[in-house]
Amino acid sequence: MGLLVEIRAASSLPIKALLTYPNPNSNSNSNSVRFSSFATTRATSPSLCRFSFSMASSSSPFSPTSPIETSSDSGLNATSSSAVGMNDLLIVGPGVLGRIIAKMWQQEFPGSKILGQTMSTDHHSELAELEIVPFLKGSPLSDKVPYVIFCAPPSRTEDYPGDVRIAASNWNGEGSFLFTSSTAPYDKYDNDWCYEDSPVVPLGRSPRTDVLLKAENVVLEAGGCVLRLAEDRGAHTYWLAKGIVDARPDHILNLIHYEDAASLSIAIMKKRLHSRIFVGCDNHPLSRQEVMDCVNRCGKFSKKFEAFIGTDGPLWKKMNNSKTREEIGWEPKYPSFPAFLGLED
Numbered sequence: 243m244g245l246l247v248e249i250r251a252a253s254s255l256p257i258k259a260l261l262t263y264p265n266p267n268s269n270s271n272s273n274s275v276r277f278s279s280f281a282t283t284r285a286t287s288p289s290l291c292r293f294s295f296s297m298a299s300s301s302s303p304f305s306p307t308s309p310i311e312t313s314s315d316s317g318l319n320a321t322s323s324s325a326v327g328m329n330d331l332l333i334v335g336p337g338v339l340g341r342i343i344a345k346m347w348q349q350e351f352p353g354s355k356i357l358g359q360t361m362s363t364d365h366h367s368e369l370a371e372l373e374i375v376p377f378l379k380g381s382p383l384s385d386k387v388p389y390v391i392f393c394a395p396p397s398r399t400e401d402y403p404g405d406v407r408i409a410a411s412n413w414n415g416e417g418s419f420l421f422t423s424s425t426a427p428y429d430k431y432d433n434d435w436c437y438e439d440s441p442v443v444p445l446g447r448s449p450r451t452d453v454l455l456k457a458e459n460v461v462l463e464a465g466g467c468v469l470r471l472a473e474d475r476g477a478h479t480y481w482l483a484k485g486i487v488d489a490r491p492d493h494i495l496n497l498i499h500y501e502d503a504a505s506l507s508i509a510i511m512k513k514r515l516h517s518r519i520f521v522g523c524d525n526h527p528l529s530r531q532e533v534m535d536c537v538n539r540c541g542k543f544s545k546k547f548e549a550f551i552g553t554d555g556p557l558w559k560k561m562n563n564s565k566t567r568e569e570i571g572w573e574p575k576y577p578s579f580p581a582f583l584g585l586e587d
Contacts, residue, residue, distance in 0.1 A: 325385065329354040329417070332387045334409045335394025336360065336374055339422065342504040343391060344374050350508060357387070359409075361398055379405075388417030389511055392461075396453050403456040410464035418511035419466030422503075423458055424473045425496060425521065427451045430559040433494045433529075438470075438521050438565050458519075465516040471503055472496035472523040472561055478537050481530075482547050491531035491550035496523045496561040499582065502574040509572045520570070521563035526578035533579060540583040 329351040333340040336358035344356050358374040359381075360366065366376040390413040396402040406421060413419040427442040443451040458468045477495070481487050498506075506522045528536070534547040567573060576582045 326387055326414075327354055328388060330356070330387045331389040331391065332357045332359065332383075332409070332412055333374065334359045334390065334392045334405075336369055336376070337393060339500060339503055339507075340391070340393040341369075341372060341374070342500055343393070343507055344372060346504055346508055348373060350512075357383075359394075361394075383412050386412055386414035388414055390419045390466075391507060391511065392419075392421045396457070402453050403460050406457045406460045407464075410460060410466060413464070413466070415465065418514050419461065419464060420507060420511050421458065421461040421466060421468050422507065423454055423468050423470045425470045425523070425559070425561050426473060427455050427458075427470070428559055428561075431556050433492070433557040433560060436559040436561050438519055438563065462517045462519075467510055467515055467517070468519045469507060469510060470519065470521050472498045472521075478533050478547075481534060481550075482537060482543060482545055485545075485548045487530075487550050487552070489530060489550050489552040490555050491552075492529050492557065493555065494527050494529055494558040494560055495533060496527050496559070497579050498523050499574065499576040502576055505575065506566075506570070506572050509570045513570060520566040521561055522566070523561040523563050524574050524576065524578050525562055525564065525567075526580075527560040528579060536580050536583055536585055540585055542583065 329347075331344075331347055331354060333344060333356065336344060340358065344358070347354065347356060356374050358369050358376045359379055360369070360376055361379055363376075363378065369376040390409055392406055392409045394405065399405050410419055425436070428436045429441045429443045430436045442455060445452055445455060461468055473496070502524070503522050506520075510520055530550055534550075537543060538546050580586065
């Protein structure tokens, strides 16, 4: 089981990585940190029948008469056999979160087309197996689509707001455009509570929050919605492997499971709302020490965490998304980290 983590570093852009839970039934501690890794079972979906493969030359996706270039290692191209459907989805950055969203979307809307915009062709064959039609960034769409979700991190581009603006231009305005952001822009660093409408960091104070806020503004101005996801997910596996960590134990972590981040994203898109900001978290913030106490107490890991020995460093914030839950009508599958480990809250 894997969770998304955004590793924070001073004066740097966030880096998203997959941190996986070690198998509680295994004595191996090799599952500490794995970047950009994901495995899933291929879903059988009628959407596969909507595409055929050929050796034709490349053209823009969703052209009813021309093939979609997948740029896969096999050199195959997928050809759309019909025009844009009412539930077709474009995923910009179909990484770990994007792939889970795609699988859930296929289950929710059988027969819908799913496109995946990528920075390289490295994983195009994998995406094709998941019934996601991949194409490279910079390849224009011949037709706009009703649903667009932007999941790509800012770490691999020099113009993040510009990339978001291009994604917005591929939305036809009928369904929903959703941008997955971070809770980092909220201007609170005292371990106190923070909500959807809490103040954000002023532009110009931090390059890291500037790039996120500018991208969010592009989305809101286009009529899309922003989902600020809790950015601390899965770090316990890294700390468990180290045993002793030079970090302060009282720093707060806000948590959400990958599956819950995906289901919340879909629930928001189905509402077809415009220019709104939502928060994704499990409403059970824990300190670093509380997280590792749970790990040691659950009895599912052969190794025991020893201690946090740091005394310096920033505190953080306790995120609450009760307003999001009430408006969207959503509840997480995994209500808290202790519950995930089989412990009572």
